[in-house]
Amino acid sequence: MFLISCPWCGERDQTEFHCHGEAHIARPENSLEMDDAAWGDYVFFRKNVKGVHLERWTHDHGCGRWFNAARNTATDEFLAFYKPGEAPPADLERVS
Amino acid sequence: MTQDNRLPAGGLIDRSRTLSFEFDGKTYTGHPGDTLASALMANGVTLLGRSFKYHRPRGLLAAGSEEPNALIQLERGAHTEPNTRATAIELYDGLNACSQNRWPSLKYDIGVVNSWLSRFFPAGFYYKTFMWPERLWMTYEHVIRRAAGLGVSPRLPDPDRYEHRHDQPELLVVGAGPAGLAAALSGARAGKRVVLVDENPQLGGSLLGSRDTIDGQSALDWVAGVRAELAEHPCVRVLTRTTLTGYFDYNYLIATEHVTAHLGPQASDDLPRQRLWKFRAKSVVLATGAIERPLVFADNDRPGILLASAVRTYQHRFGVLPGRRLVVFTNNDSAYSTAIDAASAGVAVTLVDCRDTAGDAAERGADAAGVTRMMGSAITGVSYRNGLQSVDVMALSADGTRVDGPVQKVPCDSACSSGGWNPAVHLHSQAKGKLRWLEDTHTYAPAACASTMPHSSVGACDGEFSLDQALNAGWAAGGATGPAPSAERVASIGALRPLWVVPCDHPVGEGPKKHFHEFQNDATAADLWLAQREGFESIEHTKRYTTTGMATDQGKTSNVNAIGILASSRGITVPEVGVTTFRPPYTPLTFGAIVGQNRRHLFHMVRKTPIHDWQADHGAVFEDVGDWKRARYYPKPGEDMDAAVRRECQAVREGVGLFDASTLGKIDLQGEDVAWLLDMLYTNAWGGLAVGKCRYGLMLNEHGMVFDDGVTTRVAENHYHMTTTTGGAARVLGWIEEWLQTEWPDKRVHATSVTEQWAVMALNGPRARAVLEALTEDDVSNDALPFMGFKEIQLAGVPARVFRISFTGEQAFEVNVPARYGRFVWEQMVAAGAAHDMVIYGTETMHVLRAEKGFIIVGQDSDGTMTPSDLDMDWIVSKKKADFLGKRSLTRSDTSRDGRKQLVGLLSEDPSLVLPEGAHVVSELRAAPPMPMIGHVTSSYFSPNVDGGRSIALAVIQGGFKRKGDWVDLPLIDGRRVRAKVVDPVFVDAAGERVKS
Amino acid sequence: MSRYSVFSLVRNAFSYHQNWQRAWRSPDPKREYDVVIVGGGGHGLATAYYLATECGITNVAVIEKGWLGGGNTGRNTTIVRSNYLWDESAALYGHAMQLWQGLSQALNYNVMYSPRGLLHLAHSVHDMQEIQRRGNAIYLNGIDSEFLSPEQVREMVPFMSMEGRYPVLGALLQKRGGTARHDAVAWGYARAADAAGVDIIQNCEVTGFDIQDGTVTGVQTSRGRIGAKTVGVVTAGHSSVMAEMAGFRMPLESFPLQALVSEPVKPVVDCVIMSNGVHAYISQSDKGELVIGASSDAYNSYTQRGSYDIIEDTLQAICEMYPLFTRMRMLRQWGGIVDVTVDRSPIISKTPVRNLYFNCGWGTGGFKCTPGSGHVFAHSLANGDMHAIAAPFSMDRFNSGALVDEGAASAVAH
Amino acid sequence: MNTFPTPVARTPLADLPLLLGALSLEERPLSGKVSLRGNAGDSAFVEALSARFSGALPTQVGQRVESGQASLWCLGPDEWRLQCELDAVEDTLAQLRDAFGQCHASAVDVSDYYTELALSGQATRDVLAKLTPLDVSAEGFPAGSQAATRMAKCSVLLHMVRDDQAVLCVRWSHAEYLWDYLCEAAREYNH
């Protein structure tokens, strides 16, 4: 049971949150020019890394905000929490 | 029966009171402070159960929660509980216990034939047989299943309550032995919020079963002092009868507290039987002690043979000993205290030590107490006939692989063994902590912990077996300054001689005697060797093949023995064998405790609209839609659903009906970019929507599939009111927030859920306006409030928002009033409607009416694989918009191909036959399946309004648009073969006039 | 391979079981194989078995990083059924169902396939619509399926609550659905594949692929390079990791999926019961434990753990179905790593690398298809072209949109 | 010309008996609640708010400022709840919408969306701790604190009014469930 730091509310129990998978997947601007494979890649294909995963969470039972987290999926250790729009902290690769 | 084995004095029991209890129909007595196990021992009852596989007679092995054998069916009827460890049941008056897994009785058990045939039932035998003939497997299985299992599950509803409770201690101490008490005391003095838990009813841990001194006083006095001091600290919570059972990520730990479970069935109604604590601890100190492991010798499973430390615990804690003539068999010094203490109580004790010498103090103590010592020897056999008669002792060879010389028969009525100690590393391991193997004491002890679950282990569970070290380590972990409590340093284990399998007079595994390392599942040393021989080398394979460690005790006394046996037979080190994974729970945990309060009406919430109670009072039959209760229909006396729905349907088309639509999702959207957002969310264009106008829209996910629909209204310049399906409300709001917060943070839109702000009543039917007009002075004429128009009015004295939108194809008004006035306005409408024979209708009628119009229900007529085109809704997909969510997916090769399933209407050949929803259309009717399917019926009803009453249906059929006019076949699962005609899905008012009237 | 039978059991009893042979050898890897299967779970082992016994390719290795069957094969709730909605699924799972019959005899290993009946409960009008649609489809695909009225359900499962928060309105029954002994499936396939010449290599982790000009030529392992003309990757939860080694991505996410067992008791649940409405499923093993599972955790993880709240939710659902189980006790709880696709259907497919094939995406429900998956995958590898039953499960479908969406219409998929 | 009876307002727990004992539980009369969204960094927004609320704008999530008959809670980085008399809502909305002018802000009436339960008595914190993973101890959640959190299976805005009283603000349709849950949790203190 994770302890998650909402960037706005601080540390809260995992059951207040929901995870929404990989972060930083920008919606293509030029979708109409993309071929089926490129579009399919955006919609369905994921890194699914074993290691540092940048992912999205929402604080459903708290402030309702979306935010990002870096978590090592091999250990479930959270390495960082950051707001949407912010870049992930730079030194994440040190652990994996 | 008298308590023959009860010592005249001693123990922490209350001898002034006598409790009576029943075991297998016989009545016995005991005292408060007893466990069922100690009370049975006091009464000389040694045979307590039958083993899982061979049905061997079994008695007690342990005194604590590690007990593998003495599993009891506790109580009867609704209070019954299978597989309860007798050692963990506190005695209460009137307790009723039964032995398990035997028939017809514990003493004469038919299943014992398994034991006679045991040589044919080695580990994994079932994988090798029961294969012929194939069809008989289910019969074999039936027999196997009845033979397996232990106790019997309850058959009646549980009358008791369970609860959860959260807590966030700064310091959580698990185990209230000397180490844990020192840690808790130290934490308390350091001013921390401390929680101390122990599974026993009393504090003290191993001190309860010993005669140590701490800080110059008796250990029990010291414990009493600590308890008193902890009680003084307001921030300290001491929980006894509480087992820490799961250690999860980020120091989330769960523990079960027996609040009344130990009091028996009469316990309080208001207190829970068990309470599950959910701790989120800043720091955790594990002081869970160590569990003794037995020696694996010939027929070591006979009733009357216990663990050495258990015997000592029974003596000191319960004032009871298992017999008058005790044999103690050991490979280390710790069992000497058992021998010495028992001898001091007048028991004739023979000590069989597989070593040639023991520690000085141990030897001196034993000799002084009059214990007979047989050094360099081993037990090689056991005589058991309705009780232990004697043990055979032989000399052990220097390498420990053989026994030699004459057999000495030592008469006895009880025995015990110690093969060393296993630190209780379970919780540490659950927390992904690593283990290290200690070469001197031959045990696993905790090593590094995972960063996500930081904690420390102190005392015996850290592999430190002396009292002063336990006190020191505990004190240090608690964080206080000042001197730690101190005790005399005694070497407690001495030099342990590892002897993983004790040889006997025939090669182990090749004669009548059995060497159990695992009692409950009857796994022997020979089984382990067989597994190795057959290639189940990995310890995980060995576990699964022999089922060792998989019983209800999860191998607390057996796992390390199994690993040791494997290591010695393979000639490798113990760490090379590896360990299996420790998993929660520490001891079996009742489902009730896990479920807590969340049962019955508290399982999942029921959501009710503000008008619910009125509906219930007026005979509504409800259906579950998500968490909501929605009125499905309102039967008049004597009406079934069909009759009620026909009446309701007809009345709406002919007059007027009122429907509670409060559950619809509602979202308030404000900001300059709302129109832009709507253009992205919906497939159609939103640019031209005027203030005061409503528009219908379809939403797609990025796969291009329809996932919600609804009407959105522009209530002011930059202010919109969106409605969603009932089930989609949360999903759509989440969808909007996701895009706004993560992808388009610069867009100026605020979305606020207002679902429950408004009670919504839909007035439908040609006389709808008449009813409305009776309640308002505002102008709601067709000119003032035309179809797809919106207006704020005063309705029955209440401010209302009225939308001219319709899900029935009739003249319709969706009236929204603040929820607090919902019931009032509803009642006013009902009153006003009386003059127009207004009917109140439910979701079933709503479904029929919308199906008559060919309106889809997302999730029923579409299923997450349908595009707007598939639903014949191309008209709603803007060709001009550069982009909207899901747009690109619509042109993928498969999504845009011809011949996909398309929404059509169906009319069955027999107009009275309502096609079953979910019936499939086939392209070729055959005598029997398989038949190629081309689609299925999504909605189907009897419509009183079409052709004077007939069935209608909606369906999705491959290439359906081109099939209109064709006849198709629907072979039904019950053997009927039905024909239907493909038609347009609009059955009523195709021109769409009525809605504008 | 010495045959197992009642007679061999008796014969061996007289030599104190000293003469049993290894169930499979433990050979050193050869330099090269015709086919290397990566992943020694049920699906990988079944693939090797069918390659060797049906496709005439015996120069095959199964490479497993840990112990055979230690992945999801060794940690699933053993439900076997073929009552899927779409024709493509019905063909695949139906194929497996046919192979389950007689599998013990074919492998000479008792996998304890127990077609004791499987019920899907319906608790709402919507559930009823779903089971009716699926039940009819299954029926028309020639697979057994029946609807049960609440009375029939009550008769079949005596102790279950029919009322509660979510009353039982009906059920879909697949009589041939049931369970099989998970470990035995892995071990039985391993033993039979080994007997047919397959090398089973445990404790050997594949760490990379040798790819030349877009064609795979071998694998790098913790025990050195092993050459291969064809490589089949069957690594379930780790498929994305393997794909990354080969230079592409998969439409997969790996989630924890947890299960638990109770203490063993005498028979009380005689069939498999699944409920999408309250969201849990339960059966009772031959040893007597209640075997219980539910939905996966919602975050990616490779830790084989999962979060405790899922256990709580699962048991809430079970106790809603069976209120009298609140006095039963959980004995053990564990997790696996399931590789989930968006359409809840597997991927049996060629990849951008020639001669490199993936069989994955079975997610929360692939145990039941172990024989079918191995069978069609073996034939695909042997022919260099996908078996007709496997073809719709190509990973191209995520580009074209031709999903086999078992998730869109029904909720759980075990 | 019709005449209507005076409108009767009802709240979701109107028919439930007040629970009294060592612990008491009651539904509070409906209050006015306005959901505010805007940018705290935008002076136009802050100024517009001051038209209706004289206190300072709280910007820490969970922070709550009271002023006169009204209070303002910060629920998120761009979200507030203005609580006032029910009768004042209509004016407030109108005034705020005017005052917002061109700035990107919204004010939505959510008075009926939520109802409030007041739980009082010595064991208040003990009861709360049965429902929420939030630290509700006197140290972790001193009197005066508030937070949005999970309680059982619903979202609740929790306000620790005093050490022995908490007010729980919950969605209309979740209120009955929460009420029942609290009654169950209070049982051991109320026999």
Ligand SMILES: Cc1cc2nc3c(=O)[nH]c(=O)nc-3n(C[C@H](O)[C@H](O)[C@H](O)COP(=O)(O)OP(=O)(O)OC[C@H]3O[C@@H](n4cnc5c(N)ncnc54)[C@H](O)[C@@H]3O)c2cc1C
């Ligand atoms: C809790 C749970 C319950 C389930 N319940 C059911 C159910 O009731 N019914 C059902 O049909 N299905 C169920 N499933 C799903 C089912 O278990 C799986 O779909 C199925 O077992 C997958 O088999 P597999 O052989 O593909 O994978 P696995 O058994 O996981 O085998 C993959 C193997 O690949 C190995 N591997 C990975 N990486 C490497 C590498 N680099 N080198 C070498 N080897 C590697 C792994 O060690 C593993 O042994 C359940 C799953 C779980 C976790």
Ligand SMILES: NC(=O)c1ccc[n+]([C@@H]2O[C@H](COP(=O)([O-])OP(=O)(O)OC[C@H]3O[C@@H](n4cnc5c(N)ncnc54)[C@H](O)[C@@H]3O)[C@@H](O)[C@H]2O)c1
């Ligand atoms: N004679 C020997 O060789 C020998 C061997 C082992 C221990 N000891 C003695 O034992 C003492 C060690 O003290 P200690 O404090 O480390 O251990 P302890 O055995 O005294 O106390 C451990 C306590 O933890 C409790 N516990 C264990 N698991 C629990 C769980 N999951 N949840 C709740 N409670 C749990 C037990 O009920 C017990 O009360 C010393 O006095 C030492 O000399 C002696």
Ligand SMILES: Cc1cc2nc3c(=O)[nH]c(=O)nc-3n(C[C@H](O)[C@H](O)[C@H](O)COP(=O)(O)O)c2cc1C
């Ligand atoms: C169908 C099934 C039945 C099981 N029965 C038992 C059991 O009776 N006792 C037990 O300890 N574990 C049982 N397990 C769980 C295993 O011990 C183990 O937890 C599981 O295989 C996952 O492995 P791991 O915990 O070693 O990671 C069972 C597992 C499965 C899949």
Ligand SMILES: [Zn+2]
């Ligand atoms: Zn937050």
